[in-house]
Amino acid sequence: MKLGIIGLPQSGKTTIFNALTRGDKPVGGGRQVGRFEVQTAVVPVPDPRVDTLSAMFKPKRTIYAQVVYADIAGLEGESSATEKTGFSGQLLNQLTTMEGFLHVVRAFDNPTVPHPSGSVDPARDLKTVEGELLLNDLLAVERKLERLNDEGRKGIIKDKGLHAQELALFTKLYEALSNDIPARQVELSQTEERALASYQLLTRKPMLVVFNVGDDDDPARATAVGGGAHSVRLKGKLEMELAQLPADDAALFMEEYGITELGLNRVIQISYDLLGLQSFFTVGEDEVRAWTTGRGASAPEAAGEIHTDLQKGFIRAEVVGYDDLVGLGGYTEVKAKGKLRLEGKEYVVQDGDILNIRFSPPGK
Ligand SMILES: Nc1nc2c(ncn2[C@@H]2O[C@H](COP(=O)(O)OP(=O)(O)O)[C@@H](O)[C@H]2O)c(=O)[nH]1
Numbered sequence: 001m002k003l004g005i006i007g008l009p010q011s012g013k014t015t016i017f018n019a020l021t022r023g024d025k026p027v028g029g030g031r032q033v034g035r036f037e038v039q040t041a042v043v044p045v046p047d048p049r050v051d052t053l054s055a056m057f058k059p060k061r062t063i064y065a066q067v068v069y070a071d072i073a074g075l076e077g078e079s080s081a082t083e084k085t086g087f088s089g090q091l092l093n094q095l096t097t098m099e100g101f102l103h104v105v106r107a108f109d110n111p112t113v114p115h116p117s118g119s120v121d122p123a124r125d126l127k128t129v130e131g132e133l134l135l136n137d138l139l140a141v142e143r144k145l146e147r148l149n150d151e152g153r154k155g156i157i158k159d160k161g162l163h164a165q166e167l168a169l170f171t172k173l174y175e176a177l178s179n180d181i182p183a184r185q186v187e188l189s190q191t192e193e194r195a196l197a198s199y200q201l202l203t204r205k206p207m208l209v210v211f212n213v214g215d216d217d218d219p220a221r222a223t224a225v226g227g228g229a230h231s232v233r234l235k236g237k238l239e240m241e242l243a244q245l246p247a248d249d250a251a252l253f254m255e256e257y258g259i260t261e262l263g264l265n266r267v268i269q270i271s272y273d274l275l276g277l278q279s280f281f282t283v284g285e286d287e288v289r290a291w292t293t294g295r296g297a298s299a300p301e302a303a304g305e306i307h308t309d310l311q312k313g314f315i316r317a318e319v320v321g322y323d324d325l326v327g328l329g330g331y332t333e334v335k336a337k338g339k340l341r342l343e344g345k346e347y348v349v350q351d352g353d354i355l356n357i358r359f360s361p362p363g364k
């Protein structure tokens with residue numbers, strides 16, 4: 001899972017990137033505002049179930065699921081929005097490779113960091129960035145429509161059915177986008193969804209709006225977000241400082257301030273939900289490992305996450321639920337109680353399933 005951290009300059013993107021990745025990249029001034037720049041970091045997804053399984057099996061290796069965060073600087077706000085040319089190719093390329101976005105919106109007061117627009121106004125900033133994403137999608141959809149119309153005029157349509165289908169799809173998207181409606185809010189059939197997949201429209205991607213609030217934020221306060229996005233409030237600076245402390249000190253600090261959960265864990269969990277993801281596990285003496293798959297994935301699809309050979313040669317999956325395995329204490333007990341199931345190709349993997357894939361190796 002690859003998530004892009006986007007937002008206006010000085011909104012706290014790098015601060016939150018540091019919080020999520022326990023990094024110490026320089027924040028604030030120094031670098032040119034609005035310059036294109038990307039930093040990425042791979043973060044293990046904290047999961048107490050993995051810790052429990054690891055304590056049970058005492059494997060040589062314990063591997064958590066992973067999420068990649070990319071701190072993407074280069075959205076410029078008002079200056080670029082007025083040009084109406086869209087993002088630079090470089091920036092757009094980066095954005096399109098992301099599976100979803102964390103959109104950081106400044107909601108903290110800090111007199112030493114003047115807001116480029118003169119005041120702190122989360123609702124305005126939210127709209128500015130949404131507007132930039134919408135504009136880029138609109139330009140992409142316009143180009144596609146032009147091409148389709150050109151083909152029609154010149155009579156060079158190869159597949160009439162397909163042409164008509166695309167024309168309808170992109171006209172529908174054009175209408176939504178030009179009315180400031182993000183593509184993620186447009187209802188599409190499965191066929192349309194597939195046809196659109198290669199276009200990677202930015203406003204079709206899931207987005208979590210992260211309001212970067214000050215240390216004294218009142219959690220009851222909220223700013224409405226529309227457009228099918230979700231939101232959280234995060235004390236960016238505090239979270240970064242916590243993430244940079246040694247674990248013992250951080251625990252003390254959290255107790256003192258009544259913080260029960262790190263924002264890092266919360267943001268990862270919400271991102272998982274937003275992207276429709278879940279975890280399954282493989283266990284053994286060598287390795288206990290968490291894997292990520294889409295909700296609704298079949299057993300062979302889950303097997304494919306481990307290795308394509310396991311998907312191609314899939315025979316059956318031995319499945320036990322996490323609660324059954326941990327509750328009963330081990331595979332011997334699980335088998336004795338008849339809780340180890342043999343599932344076939346149609347089985348839909350559930351969050352927390354522990355899988356053992358039976359497969360025929362290639363060439364046999
Ligand atoms: N008080 C306060 N200052 C913050 C917070 N988040 C970021 N800042 C400050 O705002 C400036 C810009 O932050 P930075 O993370 O570099 O923003 P970016 O340009 O979006 O990457 C820095 O001086 C930060 O110290 C916050 O939650 N509270």
Ligand SMILES: [Mg+2]
Binds near residue numbers: 013014027028073
């Ligand atoms: Mg930055």
